[in-house]
Amino acid sequence: xxxxxxxxxxxxxxxxxxxxxxxxxxxxxxxxxxxxxxxxxxxxxxxxxxxxxxxxxxxxxxxxxxxxxxxxxxxxxxxxxxxxxxxxxxxxxxxxxxxxxxxxxxxxxxxxxxxxxxxxxxxxxxxxxxxxxxxxxxxxxxxxxxxxxxxxxxxxxxxxxxxxxxxxxxxxxxxxxxxxxxxxxxxxxxxxxxxxxxxxxxxxxxxxxxxxxxxxxxxxxxxxxxxxxxxxxxxxxxxxxxxxxxxxxxxxxxxxxxxxxxxxxxxxxxxxxxxxxxxxxxxxxxxxxxxxxxxxxxxxxxxxxxxxxxxxxxxxxxxxxxxxxxxxxxxxxxxxxxxxxxxxxxxxxxxxxxxxxxxxxxxxxxxxxxxxxxxxxxxxxxxxxxxxxxxxxxxxxxxxxxxxxxxxxxxxxxxxxxxxxxxxxxxxxxxxxxxxxxxxxxxxxxxxxxxxxxxxxxxxxxxxxxxxxxxxxxxxxxxxxxxxxxxxxxxxxxxxxxxxxxxxxxxxxxxxxxxxxxxxxxxxxxxxxxxxxxxxxxxxxxxxxxxxxxxxxxxxxxxxxxxxxxxxxxxxxxxxxxxxxxxxxxxxxxxxxxxxxxxxxxxxxxxxxxxxxxxxxxxxxxxxxxxxxxxxxxxxxxxxxxxxxxxxxxxxxxxxxxxxxxxxx
Numbered sequence: 309x310x311x312x313x314x315x316x317x318x319x320x321x322x323x324x325x326x327x328x329x330x331x332x333x334x335x336x337x338x339x340x341x342x343x344x345x346x347x348x349x350x351x352x353x354x355x356x357x358x359x360x361x362x363x364x365x366x367x368x369x370x371x372x373x374x375x376x377x378x379x380x381x382x383x384x385x386x387x388x389x390x391x392x393x394x395x396x397x398x399x400x401x402x403x404x405x406x407x408x409x410x411x412x413x414x415x416x417x418x419x420x421x422x423x424x425x426x427x428x429x430x431x432x433x434x435x436x437x438x439x440x441x442x443x444x445x446x447x448x449x450x451x452x453x454x455x456x457x458x459x460x461x462x463x464x465x466x467x468x469x470x471x472x473x474x475x476x477x478x479x480x481x482x483x484x485x486x487x488x489x490x491x492x493x494x495x496x497x498x499x500x501x502x503x504x505x506x507x508x509x510x511x512x513x514x515x516x517x518x519x520x521x522x523x524x525x526x527x528x529x530x531x532x533x534x535x536x537x538x539x540x541x542x543x544x545x546x547x548x549x550x551x552x553x554x555x556x557x558x559x560x561x562x563x564x565x566x567x568x569x570x571x572x573x574x575x576x577x578x579x580x581x582x583x584x585x586x587x588x589x590x591x592x593x594x595x596x597x598x599x600x601x602x603x604x605x606x607x608x609x610x611x612x613x614x615x616x617x618x619x620x621x622x623x624x625x626x627x628x629x630x631x632x633x634x635x636x637x638x639x640x641x642x643x644x645x646x647x648x649x650x651x652x653x654x655x656x657x658x659x660x661x662x663x664x665x666x667x668x669x670x671x672x673x674x675x676x677x678x679x680x681x682x683x684x685x686x687x688x689x690x691x692x693x694x695x696x697x698x699x700x701x702x703x704x705x706x707x708x709x710x711x712x713x714x715x716x717x718x719x720x721x722x723x724x725x726x727x728x729x730x731x732x733x734x735x736x737x738x739x740x741x742x743x744x745x746x747x748x749x750x751x752x753x754x755x756x757x758x759x760x761x762x763x764x765x766x767x768x769x770x771x772x773x774x775x776x777x778x779x780x781x782x783x784x785x786x787x788x789x790x791x792x793x794x795x796x797x798x799x800x801x802x803x804x805x806x807x808x809x810x811x812x813x814x815x816x817x818x819x820x821x822x823x824x825x826x827x828x829x830x831x832x833x834x835x836x837x838x839x840x841x842x843x844x845x846x847x848x849x850x851x852x853x854x855x856x857x858x859x860x861x862x863x864x865x866x867x868x869x870x871x872x873x874x875x876x877x878x879x880x881x882x883x884x885x886x887x888x889x890x891x892x893x894x895x896x897x898x899x900x901x902x903x904x905x906x907x908x909x910x911x912x913x914x915x916x917x918x919x920x921x922x923x924x925x926x927x928x929x930x931x932x933x934x935x936x937x938x939x940x941x942x943x944x945x946x947x948x949x950x951x952x953x954x955x956x957x958x959x960x961x962x963x964x965x966x967x968x969x970x971x972x973x
Contacts, residue, residue: 398692399460399692400459400460401460401461401462401692401730402458402459402460402730405464405729405730409729409731413728413729413731414731416726416727416728417727417728417729417731417732417734417735418731418732418735419725419726420721420722420725420726420727420728420732420735421727421731421732421733421734421735421736421738421739422735422736422739423605423608423609423721423722423725424467424608424718424721424722424725424732424736425735425736425739425740426608426609426611426612427608427609427611427612427717427718427721428450428467428469428718428736428740429447429450429612429615429739429740429743430611430612430614430615430758430759430762431446431469431470431611431715431717431718431762431766432446432447432449432450432469432470432740433446433447433633433751433754433759434446434759434760434762434763434766435470435471435472435475435763436449436470436475436710437756437759437763438472438475438476438479438541438544438763439470439475439476439478439479439499439710440479440482440483440488440495441479441488441495441496441499441710442492442496443633443636443751443759444636444637444748445496445499445708445709445710446470447740447743447744448641448707448708448709448744449469449470449704449709449710449712450469450470450712450736450737450740451640451641451709451737451740451741451744452641452700452703452704452707452709452737453468453469453700453701453703453704453709453712454467454468454469454733454734454736454737455733455734455737456696456699456700456703456704457696457697457700457730457733458730458731458733458734458737460692460695460696460699460700461677461692461693461696461697461730461733462677462687462688462689462692462693462696463677463680463681463688463693463714463730464680464681464684464686464727464728464729464730465677465680465681465683465684465719465722465723465727466673466676466677466680466714466719466722466730466733467714467715467718467719467721467722467732467733467736468700468712468713468714468715468733469712469715469718470710470711470712470715471669471672471712471713471715471716472538472541472763472766472767472770473534473537473668473669473672473770474665474668474669474672474711474712474713475710475711476537476540476541476802477537477661477664477665477668477802477803477806478499478502478661478665478710478711480801480802480803481657481660481661481664481802481803482495482498482499482502482657482661485498485654485657486498486654494654496647497647497648497649498649498654498657498658498661499710500644500647500648500705500708500710501647501648501649501650501655501658501662501705502657502658502659502661502662502665502710502711503662503665503701503704503705503709503710503711504648504662504701504702504705504706505658505659505661505662505663505666506661506662506663506665506666506669506698506701506711507662507666507697507698507699507700507701507702507703507704507705508662508698508702509662509663509666509667509698510666510669510670510694510695510697510698510701511694511695511697511698511699511702512698513670513691513694513698514690514691514692514693514694514695514696514698515691515695517691526786526789526813526816527775528779528783528786528787528789528790529789529790529793529808529809529810529812529813530671530793530809531772531775531776531779531790531793532776532789532790532791532792532793532794532797532805532809533793533794533797533805533806533809534770534771534772535770535771535772535776535790535794536793536794536795536796536797536798536805537767537770537797537802537805538767538768538770538771539561539771539797539798540561540564540797540798540802541763541764541767542763542764542767542768543561543564543565543568544564545760545761545763545764546564546568546760547760548579548583548631548756548757548759548760548761549579549580549583549584549587549757549760549761549764550568550574550575550576550579550580550583551574551575551576551578551579551580551630551631551757552567552568552571552574552575553571553574554571554574555567555571561798561799562799576630578625578630579630579631579755579757582618582621582630582755582757582758583757583758583760583761586614586617586618586757586758586761587761587764587765589610589614590607590610590611590614590761590762590765591765591768593606593607593610594607594610594765594768594769601724604720604721604724604725605724605725607721608721608724608725611762611765614758614761614762615751615754615758615762618754618755618757618758619750619751619753619754619755619758621755622753622754622755623753626753630755630757631755631756631757632752632753632754632755632756633751633752633753633754633755633756633759634752635752636748636749636751636752637748638744638745638746638748638749639744639745640741640744640745641707641708641709642707642708643706643707643708644705644706644707644708645706648705648706664803664806665711666698666701666711668806669697669701669711669712669713670694670697670713672713672714672715672716673693673697673713673714674688674690674693674694674714676714676715676716676719677693677714677719678690680719680723683723697712697713697714700712717766717769776790785816785819786816788812789809789812789813789816792808792809792812793805793806793808793809793812796808796809818865820860821860821861821863821865821866822865822866822869823866823869824858824859824860824861824866824869824870825859825860826856826857826858826859826870826873826874826877827840827841827842827843827856827857827859828840828841828842828854828855828856828857828877828881829841829847829855829856829857829899829959830844830847830848830849830850830855831847831848831850831960832844832846832847832848833846833848836958836960837960838855838857838899838959838960840857850963851885851890851891851893852885852890852891852892852893852894852895853893853894853895853896853897853963854877854878854881854893854895854896854897855897855899855959855963856874856877856896856897856898856899857899857901857902858870858898858899858900858902858903859902860902860903860904861903861904861905861906861910862903862905862906862907862910862913862914863905863906863907863909863910864907864908864909864910867909867910867912867913868913870913871913871916871917871920874896874898874917875917875920878893878896878926881893893926894925894926894927895926895927895928895929895963896921896926896927896928896929897929897930897931897959897962897963898914898928898929898930898931899931899932899959900930900931900932900933900934900937901931901932901933901934903933903934903937904934904936904937905936905937906937906940906941908944911940911941911944911945911946914930914941914946915945915946915949918949918950927954928950928954929950929954929955929956929962930950930954930955930956930962931955931956931957931958931959931961931962932956932957932958932959933955938955941955
């Protein structure tokens with residue numbers, strides 16, 4: 309009987325409020341007062357939550373931040389031997405899927421591994437050139453890191469090796485301090501040292517469970533950054549496409565184009581013809597595979613086929629002004645531990661370069677791994693991926709490798725070729741090993757122009773016009789961040805562009821924290837749902853109530869703003885009531901369903917707001933605070949000020965349970 313009375317009372321209040329709005333002042337005056345609410349407040353008050361100790365509350369919060377996936381749950385109630393086996397499976401995923409590996413899986417992985425090897429070999433040579441490193445370093449980096457990732461990585465589809473963006477950033481940052489042509493040994497030392505610090509940074513993020521730091525690079529800023537970097541990379545390859553010998557070392561658009569124009573006397577028509585021809589072939593095969601995914605092998609085989617064909621042409625046209633790679637050393641990776649420099653005047657540069665390339669390569673690797681994991685319906689552990697990528701880069705720096713990660717192009721080919729496990733990386737590494745041991749002399753006459761064509765084809769896919777257009781349509785601030793990062797890379801430098809991208813991402817977060825979204829809500833006719841008046845045209849005000857929704861956590865950075873914003877809503881609502889000859893606001897309902905957290909400054913702001921409204925004879929009630937917010941309120945003076953009579957489960961119940969003196973016109 310009490311419950312029915314409560315429902316009837318709530319329905320009566322909403323219908324009466326709607327009638328007052330539709331009928332105007334006259335209708336409002338004729339509306340009878342609502343019936344008394346003797347039992348409603350008792351039924352719907354939010355009781356104080358169970359008190360937790362400080363240590364328990366802090367422990368639960370830290371566990372949620374650093375261990376959201378609860379990695380230790382599988383070890384509970386297990387024997388020591390079983391825990392040891394589970395630990396091996398956790399830290400070395402190869403023991404997990406390797407226990408049920410079969411010849412059928414090996415056949416699929418072997419085909420996929422050989423397919424991506426045909427792409428990895430020319431890309432490795434090209435990307436090393438992009439990083440201003442000897443071409444052989446690119447092949448070294450396609451041998452050792454994939455073997456380590458196969459042991460530690462949790463992705464089945466990720467194909468590991470050098471990538472264009474990390475190569476570009478490393479090359480541009482190191483080149484500003486050291487010229488690779490003049491000081492090749494020092495430049496190589498800095499590259500290996502930067503790779504070590506990149507791996508140390510990546511592994512530390514995974515070990516300390518701090519992977520959320522990488523998320524500060526938003527998709528919008530990365531879209532602009534990669535688009536600008538792709539254009540800069542492509543323009544840098546004009547040196548190889550045109551056959552220019554003396555080219556600018558700067559990365560800016562103006563410097564590159566000025567160098568191209570000033571050095572027009574060095575252009576070689578033979579190089580231009582060969583470069584444009586193979587560039588057209590590579591781009592054409594890319595379009596064929598994009599339109600028909602079953603023909604993925606066409607674009608996958610095109611780089612190696614182009615290298616072979618161009619090498620044959622260059623051999624028969626030797627002496628005709630076509631620049632070639634030259635001799636490449638035969639053999640496996642030589643050790644480079646003695647080349648790591650942890651002291652000296654360039655240490656800061658190595659650390660900075662390592663962190664920059666580490667962040668970029670980590671972002672790409674995890675994004676690619678998660679993308680293909682979602683396609684195959686399995687989970688990728690982000691923190692384990694960070695540790696795997698970090699360890700393989702640290703080990704790679706000791707084996708003449710530079711920064712590597714999961715490549716999107718090679719992973720896409722790996723996925724399309726039907727890979728089933730990380731064994732495809734082992735097969736690819738074996739193919740690279742055979743190349744290093746026996747096939748290196750065949751690359752002597754490989755022209756540099758084909759490497760430039762391969763790089764242009766690879767980075768062309770980084771320019772995402774559709775993504776930028778979508779940003780403009782959905783979020784103008786994200787589009788502005790995208791443009792700022794794009795032009796920062798294009799007209800200043802890659803480092804500045806990346807710094808701008810990170811800065812805009814942080815600025816956006818600060819803007820959303822300090823100026824959170826707030827809305828005035830009204831009831832949707834025929835329901836007990838309260839929605840934004842600006843978004844839902846059918847929503848109606850319920851005088852004399854002012855319902856305000858806060859869609860953010862309440863912190864010290866925004867608490868003052870929220871109080872001022874609510875008071876401004878109150879002034880606007882009172883002015884509207886005067887013009888429409890309606891009753892003035894007698895109760896402010898603060899909808900806190902979207903308030904995920906609150907600190908002491910936020911609690912003080914609520915207390916101050918209540919004191920201000922009390923002086924104006926206006927009630928302040930709270931609706932639907934989440935558990936952690938409710939707990940903090942009851943542990944502070946706010947709980948005493950509001951009590952259980954002014955905190956409700958929903959806006960509708962707060963309005964239904966309002967005292968008679970509050971709703972009376």
